[in-house]
Amino acid sequence: MDISYPQFFLGFVLLLIPVYFLQYYKTGLVKDTLFAAGRMTGQLFLIGLYLEYLFRLNSSLINLIWVLVMIVITAFTVVKRTNLSLKTVFLPVSMAILLSIILIAGFFLNFVLQLNSMFEARYFIPICGMILGNMLNACVISLSAYYSGIKREKTLYQFSLGNGATPTEAQHYFIRDALIKSLNPTIATMAVMGLIALPGTMTGQILGGSSPSIAIKYQIMIMIVIFAASVISVVITILLSSRNAFSKSGILKK
Numbered sequence: 572m573d574i575s576y577p578q579f580f581l582g583f584v585l586l587l588i589p590v591y592f593l594q595y596y597k598t599g600l601v602k603d604t605l606f607a608a609g610r611m612t613g614q615l616f617l618i619g620l621y622l623e624y625l626f627r628l629n630s631s632l633i634n635l636i637w638v639l640v641m642i643v644i645t646a647f648t649v650v651k652r653t654n655l656s657l658k659t660v661f662l663p664v665s666m667a668i669l670l671s672i673i674l675i676a677g678f679f680l681n682f683v684l685q686l687n688s689m690f691e692a693r694y695f696i697p698i699c700g701m702i703l704g705n706m707l708n709a710c711v712i713s714l715s716a717y718y719s720g721i722k723r724e725k726t727l728y729q730f731s732l733g734n735g736a737t738p739t740e741a742q743h744y745f746i747r748d749a750l751i752k753s754l755n756p757t758i759a760t761m762a763v764m765g766l767i768a769l770p771g772t773m774t775g776q777i778l779g780g781s782s783p784s785i786a787i788k789y790q791i792m793i794m795i796v797i798f799a800a801s802v803i804s805v806v807i808t809i810l811l812s813s814r815n816a817f818s819k820s821g822i823l824k825k
Contacts, residue, residue: 583608586604586605586608589604590604590605622692622696625637625692625696626692626693628692629691629692629693630692631688631690634690634691634692634695634696635690637696638672638695638696638699641699641700641703642665642668642669642672642703643665645664645668645703645706645707646661646664646665646668647661648707649664649707649710649711649714650664652711653711653714653715653718655714655718655812656816658815659812659815659816660714660808660812662811663807663808663810663811663812663814663815664710664804664808664812666807666811667710667803667804667805667806667807667808667811668703668706668710668804670803670804670807671702671706671800671801671803671804671807672699672702672703672800674800674803675702675796675799675800675803676689676695676698676699676702676796676800677689679698679792679796680694680695680698683792698793698796701793701797702796702797702800705757705797705800705801706800706801706804708753708756709753709754709757709801709804709805710753710804710805710808712749712752712753713749713750713752713753713805713808713809714749714808714809714812716745716748716749716752716753717745717746717748717749717809718816718823720745720748720749721742721745721823722823724745725823727744728741728742728745728823729822731744732820732821737821738813738817738820738821741821742813742821746806746809749805749809750802750805750806753801753805754798754801754802754805757794757797757798757801758798760794761794761798764790764794773786773787773789773790774786776789776790
Protein backbone atom coordinates (compact mmCIF):
# COMPACT_ATOMS: atom_id res chain seq x y z
CA MET A 572 0.00 0.00 0.00
CA ASP A 573 1.49 3.29 -1.10
CA ILE A 574 1.40 6.49 0.97
CA SER A 575 0.04 9.48 -0.93
CA TYR A 576 1.86 12.79 -0.58
CA PRO A 577 -1.01 14.44 1.38
CA GLN A 578 -0.92 11.48 3.80
CA PHE A 579 2.87 11.66 3.88
CA PHE A 580 2.95 15.32 4.88
CA LEU A 581 0.15 14.70 7.38
CA GLY A 582 2.54 12.32 9.17
CA PHE A 583 4.83 15.25 9.93
CA VAL A 584 2.15 16.54 12.31
CA LEU A 585 3.45 13.95 14.78
CA LEU A 586 6.65 16.02 15.07
CA LEU A 587 4.67 18.73 16.83
CA ILE A 588 4.47 16.54 19.94
CA PRO A 589 8.23 16.19 20.60
CA VAL A 590 8.80 19.77 19.44
CA TYR A 591 6.31 21.03 22.04
CA PHE A 592 8.04 19.22 24.92
CA LEU A 593 11.50 20.19 23.73
CA GLN A 594 10.42 23.82 23.63
CA TYR A 595 8.50 23.65 26.92
CA TYR A 596 11.56 22.36 28.79
CA LYS A 597 13.85 24.77 26.94
CA THR A 598 16.20 22.03 25.75
CA GLY A 599 17.50 24.07 22.82
CA LEU A 600 16.90 21.07 20.55
CA VAL A 601 13.91 22.33 18.57
CA LYS A 602 15.99 23.88 15.80
CA ASP A 603 18.26 20.82 15.61
CA THR A 604 15.25 18.50 15.52
CA LEU A 605 13.54 20.36 12.68
CA PHE A 606 16.80 20.64 10.76
CA ALA A 607 17.52 16.92 11.22
CA ALA A 608 14.00 15.94 10.10
CA GLY A 609 14.20 18.20 7.05
CA ARG A 610 17.67 17.00 6.14
CA MET A 611 16.66 13.35 6.58
CA THR A 612 13.63 13.86 4.31
CA GLY A 613 15.65 15.59 1.60
CA GLN A 614 18.51 13.09 1.72
CA LEU A 615 16.23 10.05 1.60
CA PHE A 616 14.19 11.43 -1.30
CA LEU A 617 17.39 12.13 -3.24
CA ILE A 618 18.84 8.71 -2.47
CA GLY A 619 15.49 7.16 -3.41
CA LEU A 620 15.61 8.80 -6.83
CA TYR A 621 19.22 7.74 -7.26
CA LEU A 622 18.51 4.14 -6.23
CA GLU A 623 15.60 3.95 -8.67
CA TYR A 624 18.07 4.82 -11.45
CA LEU A 625 20.73 2.52 -9.96
CA PHE A 626 18.35 -0.44 -9.79
CA ARG A 627 17.26 0.04 -13.39
CA LEU A 628 20.85 0.37 -14.59
CA ASN A 629 22.07 -2.52 -12.41
CA SER A 630 25.74 -2.15 -13.38
CA SER A 631 28.08 -4.28 -11.25
CA LEU A 632 30.89 -1.73 -11.61
CA ILE A 633 28.74 1.24 -10.57
CA ASN A 634 27.23 -0.74 -7.67
CA LEU A 635 30.71 -1.66 -6.46
CA ILE A 636 31.92 1.94 -6.70
CA TRP A 637 28.85 3.12 -4.78
CA VAL A 638 29.54 0.69 -1.91
CA LEU A 639 33.23 1.68 -1.84
CA VAL A 640 32.17 5.32 -1.48
CA MET A 641 29.89 4.27 1.39
CA ILE A 642 32.84 2.51 3.06
CA VAL A 643 35.03 5.63 2.82
CA ILE A 644 32.27 7.81 4.27
CA THR A 645 31.72 5.30 7.09
CA ALA A 646 35.43 5.29 7.95
CA PHE A 647 35.59 9.11 8.01
CA THR A 648 32.51 9.20 10.23
CA VAL A 649 34.10 6.77 12.69
CA VAL A 650 37.22 8.95 12.90
CA LYS A 651 35.13 12.08 13.43
CA ARG A 652 32.94 10.58 16.15
CA THR A 653 35.83 9.03 18.09
CA ASN A 654 38.06 12.14 17.90
CA LEU A 655 41.02 9.92 17.11
CA SER A 656 43.87 10.59 14.71
CA LEU A 657 42.92 10.28 11.05
CA LYS A 658 46.34 8.80 10.36
CA THR A 659 45.91 6.18 13.08
CA VAL A 660 42.32 5.09 12.55
CA PHE A 661 41.12 5.78 9.01
CA LEU A 662 43.05 3.09 7.12
CA PRO A 663 42.45 0.35 9.74
CA VAL A 664 38.73 1.12 9.83
CA SER A 665 38.51 1.15 6.03
CA MET A 666 40.38 -2.16 5.73
CA ALA A 667 38.30 -3.78 8.48
CA ILE A 668 35.02 -2.68 6.91
CA LEU A 669 36.10 -3.73 3.41
CA LEU A 670 37.19 -7.16 4.65
CA SER A 671 33.92 -7.60 6.56
CA ILE A 672 31.90 -6.73 3.46
CA ILE A 673 33.92 -9.15 1.31
CA LEU A 674 33.62 -12.03 3.79
CA ILE A 675 30.16 -11.63 5.28
CA ALA A 676 28.16 -9.90 2.53
CA GLY A 677 29.92 -12.03 -0.09
CA PHE A 678 29.01 -15.25 1.72
CA PHE A 679 25.41 -14.18 2.33
CA LEU A 680 24.73 -12.99 -1.21
CA ASN A 681 26.57 -15.82 -2.97
CA PHE A 682 25.79 -18.85 -0.82
CA VAL A 683 22.67 -18.03 1.22
CA LEU A 684 20.67 -16.06 -1.36
CA GLN A 685 22.53 -17.75 -4.24
CA LEU A 686 22.21 -14.81 -6.60
CA ASN A 687 23.46 -15.02 -10.16
CA SER A 688 25.60 -11.98 -9.34
CA MET A 689 26.34 -10.75 -5.82
CA PHE A 690 26.54 -7.21 -7.24
CA GLU A 691 22.85 -7.12 -8.18
CA ALA A 692 21.78 -3.65 -7.07
CA ARG A 693 18.50 -4.61 -5.37
CA TYR A 694 20.34 -6.87 -2.93
CA PHE A 695 23.98 -5.75 -2.87
CA ILE A 696 23.44 -2.08 -1.98
CA PRO A 697 20.73 -2.46 0.73
CA ILE A 698 22.52 -5.37 2.44
CA CYS A 699 25.85 -3.53 2.44
CA GLY A 700 24.10 -0.39 3.68
CA MET A 701 22.60 -2.17 6.68
CA ILE A 702 25.92 -3.81 7.51
CA LEU A 703 27.81 -0.51 7.25
CA GLY A 704 25.35 1.35 9.46
CA ASN A 705 25.71 -1.17 12.26
CA MET A 706 29.47 -1.52 11.85
CA LEU A 707 29.80 2.25 12.18
CA ASN A 708 28.17 2.25 15.61
CA ALA A 709 30.11 -0.81 16.74
CA CYS A 710 33.45 0.66 15.64
CA VAL A 711 32.76 4.02 17.29
CA ILE A 712 31.84 2.42 20.62
CA SER A 713 34.68 -0.11 20.56
CA LEU A 714 37.43 2.36 19.61
CA SER A 715 36.23 4.89 22.18
CA ALA A 716 36.09 2.22 24.88
CA TYR A 717 39.47 0.73 23.91
CA TYR A 718 41.58 3.89 23.83
CA SER A 719 39.81 5.68 26.67
CA GLY A 720 40.15 2.52 28.75
CA ILE A 721 43.91 2.35 28.22
CA LYS A 722 44.26 6.05 29.04
CA ARG A 723 42.08 5.72 32.12
CA GLU A 724 43.79 2.51 33.33
CA LYS A 725 47.27 3.60 32.29
CA THR A 726 48.80 2.35 35.54
CA LEU A 727 47.27 -1.11 35.14
CA TYR A 728 48.40 -1.32 31.52
CA GLN A 729 51.98 -0.27 32.31
CA PHE A 730 52.03 -2.60 35.32
CA SER A 731 51.23 -5.52 33.02
CA LEU A 732 54.03 -4.51 30.65
CA GLY A 733 56.43 -4.11 33.57
CA ASN A 734 55.66 -7.63 34.78
CA GLY A 735 56.65 -9.26 31.53
CA ALA A 736 53.43 -9.12 29.51
CA THR A 737 53.77 -8.49 25.81
CA PRO A 738 51.88 -5.48 24.41
CA THR A 739 49.34 -7.90 22.90
CA GLU A 740 48.80 -9.58 26.27
CA ALA A 741 48.54 -6.26 28.11
CA GLN A 742 45.97 -5.00 25.61
CA HIS A 743 43.86 -8.16 25.83
CA TYR A 744 41.75 -6.89 28.75
CA PHE A 745 40.96 -3.62 26.96
CA ILE A 746 40.05 -5.39 23.71
CA ARG A 747 37.67 -7.64 25.65
CA ASP A 748 36.07 -4.60 27.31
CA ALA A 749 35.67 -2.87 23.94
CA LEU A 750 34.02 -5.96 22.44
CA ILE A 751 31.58 -6.24 25.33
CA LYS A 752 30.55 -2.59 25.20
CA SER A 753 30.19 -2.44 21.41
CA LEU A 754 28.36 -5.75 20.91
CA ASN A 755 26.09 -5.86 23.97
CA PRO A 756 23.40 -3.63 22.32
CA THR A 757 23.17 -5.95 19.29
CA ILE A 758 23.05 -9.06 21.47
CA ALA A 759 20.30 -7.51 23.60
CA THR A 760 18.34 -6.60 20.48
CA MET A 761 18.59 -10.13 19.10
CA ALA A 762 17.50 -11.63 22.43
CA VAL A 763 14.17 -9.78 22.54
CA MET A 764 13.46 -9.54 18.82
CA GLY A 765 9.91 -10.65 18.13
CA LEU A 766 8.90 -10.52 21.80
CA ILE A 767 8.83 -6.80 22.55
CA ALA A 768 9.68 -5.36 19.16
CA LEU A 769 9.20 -6.11 15.48
CA PRO A 770 12.42 -5.23 13.61
CA GLY A 771 12.41 -2.66 10.85
CA THR A 772 13.41 -4.92 7.96
CA MET A 773 10.72 -7.47 8.76
CA THR A 774 8.07 -4.81 9.29
CA GLY A 775 9.02 -3.05 6.06
CA GLN A 776 8.76 -6.25 4.04
CA ILE A 777 5.37 -7.11 5.55
CA LEU A 778 4.04 -3.60 4.85
CA GLY A 779 5.42 -3.96 1.33
CA GLY A 780 3.32 -7.10 0.78
CA SER A 781 5.78 -9.93 1.54
CA SER A 782 4.67 -13.02 3.40
CA PRO A 783 5.50 -12.89 7.17
CA SER A 784 7.33 -16.22 6.89
CA ILE A 785 9.61 -14.83 4.16
CA ALA A 786 10.14 -11.58 6.08
CA ILE A 787 11.09 -13.51 9.23
CA LYS A 788 13.74 -15.57 7.41
CA TYR A 789 15.28 -12.44 5.90
CA GLN A 790 15.30 -10.66 9.26
CA ILE A 791 17.02 -13.55 11.05
CA MET A 792 19.68 -13.84 8.38
CA ILE A 793 20.27 -10.07 8.30
CA MET A 794 20.75 -9.93 12.08
CA ILE A 795 23.29 -12.75 11.91
CA VAL A 796 25.07 -11.04 9.02
CA ILE A 797 25.16 -7.71 10.88
CA PHE A 798 26.46 -9.28 14.08
CA ALA A 799 29.18 -11.31 12.34
CA ALA A 800 30.34 -8.30 10.32
CA SER A 801 30.38 -6.09 13.43
CA VAL A 802 32.58 -8.52 15.36
CA ILE A 803 35.05 -8.86 12.49
CA SER A 804 35.24 -5.11 11.90
CA VAL A 805 35.70 -4.29 15.60
CA VAL A 806 38.50 -6.83 16.15
CA ILE A 807 40.38 -5.98 12.94
CA THR A 808 40.03 -2.22 13.49
CA ILE A 809 41.46 -2.41 17.00
CA LEU A 810 44.30 -4.75 16.02
CA LEU A 811 45.31 -2.73 12.95
CA SER A 812 45.01 0.68 14.61
CA SER A 813 47.09 -0.56 17.56
CA ARG A 814 50.05 -0.98 15.24
CA ASN A 815 50.10 2.76 14.59
CA ALA A 816 48.91 3.90 18.02
CA PHE A 817 51.58 2.17 20.12
CA SER A 818 55.37 2.27 20.10
CA LYS A 819 57.39 -0.90 19.71
CA SER A 820 57.65 -1.15 23.48
CA GLY A 821 53.87 -0.99 23.79
CA ILE A 822 53.50 2.60 25.02
CA LEU A 823 50.48 4.50 23.70
CA LYS A 824 51.54 7.45 21.56
CA LYS A 825 50.06 10.90 22.10
